Amino acid sequence: MIPIVVSHLTALDENIDHHFPSLSTEKYDWIRNPFMNIPSNIGLQLCEEEELATISSDRDLKTKHSTVPIDSFWISVQEEYPTLSKKALSLLLQFSTSYLCELGFSTLNNIKTKKRERLRSTEEEMRVCLSHIRPNIEEVAKKHQAQVSH
Structure with a gap:
């Protein structure tokens, strides 16, 4: 088992060096x-x-x-x-902009599930998901009247 793990880690090390060469900072x-x-x-x-x-x-x-x-x-x-x-x-x-692009893409993937694939406008949902401002649920609930029966 040890030789298999060693060869796998060696291959990973070579691939990392190939894909991510050391940068001269x-x-x-x-x-x-x-x-x-x-x-x-x-x-x-x-x-x-x-x-x-x-x-x-x-x-x-x-x-x-x-x-x-x-x-x-x-x-x-x-x-x-x-x-x-x-x-x-x-x-x-x-680096920060590539992170934000990845975050937006992941959010869009979560919104556009198989059950919601016909959803055409996702701007509002994405705005809510990507916003750093959290809603005050209690304040929103106070502004809406409860549904009353006839």
């Missing part, structure tokens, strides 16, 4: 800390390198960077440094 260090000494071979265009040099020499931005989250920092400099902040935000936000 060093070329994205400028996103985490734009104030460090950054090498020139990180794949930025000339205008992006100029914006990065300007950001790295600004003491006010350095103070701001140490007090706010990284995504808030790049959003706050978006007007002054649009090219660089757009690139940084696109790299930071790609």
Whole structure:
């Protein structure tokens, strides 16, 4: 049994390396800390390198960077440094947006079951399912009159 498990785990390890090669995160260090000494071979265009040099020499931005989250920092400099902040935000936000797409697709699959396949409009149901705001059932129930008999 041990050789079978070992060969299976070895095959999994090889497949993981094939499908998920190790990424060099060093070329994205400028996103985490734009104030460090950054090498020139990180794949930025000339205008992006100029914006990065300007950001790295600004003491006010350095103070701001140490007090706010990284995504808030790049959003706050978006007007002054649009090219660089757009690139940084696109790299930071790609993981959350793919998660939201998967969540929406799973929700749609749950709504459109075999018994409800003729349902044409799913926007309202998806809005309720994907909303982070939870309804106050007691308040909704107070606003509706109970059905009375004739």
